[in-house]
Amino acid sequence: MFGIVIGWLIIVGLVGFALMAFGADKLQIVIRTMQSGIGKSLGSGLLGQLAIVPGAVAVCALLAATLIGVLLIPLGLVVFMFVVAGIAMFGFVAVATMTGAALSAGSKRDDTAHGAMLRSFVTGTAVFMGMWLVVAAFYRIPLLGPMLESFASAVTFIAASTGFGAVLLSWWRGEFKLPETSA
């Protein structure tokens, strides 16, 4: 269990650093979408999860319309799953960054906006992964272990769904295409 948590911590950290290095403005857009309404993002995320299977079927149907596409259906499904997983990871990084920003709101020790974002991301990731480390520590205790795991699963599910929906909502509103107006 500890190994799985550490593995996920490394994956989330690497993806988060990459996002901050190459798409910090996009991350800020998603965070702003969540700040404007958690309920909308969560609802969009749940709807988006319901649409994953129909989306996979649609990918198959669209690819099957052409002769070459028939050959590419397995590859298309793999690409679709990677896209869905990437959106979910992007959303989770955004949720972690927003959570960290709320927890470190009083700290004014960062000179740059990117520094503040990095501090927020590390703080938020530490909170979520720390929760799973607690679960791993109490994993073998009969009643407490499953309850903690269920609680952490629910928190992670809600966070990932909210981030997933915020990414979809931002994309649906066309906010990724708009030029950044504020620094």
Next chain:
Amino acid sequence: MTDYFSEEEFAPIAKAMKDLPYFAPSPQFADKVMAHVRVQGAVQVPAIADRRAIEPQWAAPIERRAPTMVPQTSLRRSIPARIAAASLVAAVGVTMSVVALVTFFNVDLFVLVSRVFGASTMTFLSSLATEASTTASATAANSAAAATTATGMAVIGSFAAGAVAATAALRAAATASRRAA
């Protein structure tokens, strides 16, 4: 000279030539000669120091023109365009390869596709759907069975509490981070 003398005859002559004194004009010889030359009607050229005293101080500034602004066309293509172009090239390449193979081996294209890829694709999709439905039904059955026990109820309650707490916490975090920004 060796054409006219033998080696033995030319040796003392060469030695005597080496002993002759070397005469050459000094480096200032040409200037000293020309200093005595006078040309009638020639105008005296002022020395450099004198020329600096009499030449005007102002000189026309060098005109530096700003480069003309020519509208530039952005040749940087977007990532979706690159992906689309790569997909198009890959599709054309695959198509040409398949057509070449079919032409070479004289095989019907539709028969080839259905036999080679159609069966495997349908098998893959059906196995994927079967696995997904099996997992979903097993999870539902386990949840329903667990709901009848005290432990199951506690786990389900923890999940519900976690969901509610996470939603409330995220709402508070959104408000706090918005105010902090």
